[in-house]
Amino acid sequence: MVTFAGSNNLDLVWALDHITDKARAKQFLKNFENRLCVYSPSVSQLYTRYEINLPIRVEDSLVVFPDYQDITATYSHISSQAIVPTNIFIVPGEAMKKDGLFIVIKPKGTSKPLKAIPLMQGLKKIQQVFGNQDPFLPILMKGGLREIGNKIPCLNLSRIKLSALDKCSKLECTSIRGNIIEKLGLLEPVFASENAIAAF
Numbered sequence: 001m002v003t004f005a006g007s008n009n010l011d012l013v014w015a016l017d018h019i020t021d022k023a024r025a026k027q028f029l030k031n032f033e034n035r036l037c038v039y040s041p042s043v044s045q046l047y048t049r050y051e052i053n054l055p056i057r058v059e060d061s062l063v064v065f066p067d068y069q070d071i072t073a074t075y076s077h078i079s080s081q082a083i084v085p086t087n088i089f090i091v092p093g094e095a096m097k098k099d100g101l102f103i104v105i106k107p108k109g110t111s112k113p114l115k116a117i118p119l120m121q122g123l124k125k126i127q128q129v130f131g132n133q134d135p136f137l138p139i140l141m142k143g144g145l146r147e148i149g150n151k152i153p154c155l156n157l158s159r160i161k162l163s164a165l166d167k168c169s170k171l172e173c174t175s176i177r178g179n180i181i182e183k184l185g186l187l188e189p190v191f192a193s194e195n196a197i198a199a200f
Contacts (some may be wrong), residue, residue: 011040011142012064021151026054026062028092028153029145035186037139037179038064039158041080046139046160048179049073062145075168075176082164083141088126090155091116095148101187104154123184134163137180 019025030052038047049067067073087106093099096116103122104114117125123136130136138157148154160180162173 009040009043011042012038012066014062014064014142014145016061016145019145019147019153021147021153024151025145025147025153026052029062029155030054032140032155032187035183036155036157037183038066039078039083039139039141039160041083041141044076044078044080046075046078046176047073048075048183075172077167078160078165079167082161083139084159084161086138086157086159088138088157089146089148090119090157091148092152092154095152095154119187134161135177135181137162137177138184139180 016022016025033052034049038050039045040047045066047064047066049070050073051065051067053063053065087108089104089106091102091104093102093116096102098116101119102116103119103126104116106114123138126136137160139160140155141158144156144158146154146156160176162177165173165176168176
């Protein structure tokens, strides 16, 4: 059991039992460190800065360590009712025999082939659909690291709904929105490099 700031927080301990290629999945997730915010429902907190601790033993769980030294890196009073699951995934291009990262939306109740869109292009299109009043603000949660196809890791995104943050001030909501959107912009240069793509 892992202790965070005096309380046990198992939301930040991510088991890998459902992952076949654990080493590959861990490396994939590590590339998103501090670029997608992480949410913990048990303590109602959103972490914008954190370190992903990769275990020594292959079978061990991943552990997310928030940066508690920076008080601006954690948002509190984030109700779980404001966190919405989605059918939106970030998938490495390898799954489509391509380079880079892609957004894949898995329609419910249909067997139609999945359509993959380059990551930044896909995020922009999704933002256009949601609009400014209810922006698409993706986050990560325990259980979001998954596997598809031939042991290929992927991330199932959740999103935070600003209008449901009844315990946060307008200033805090604006800060959360700006922080998440700013981090999304960091994904493009990182995953445009051949070294990052090769890590998948």
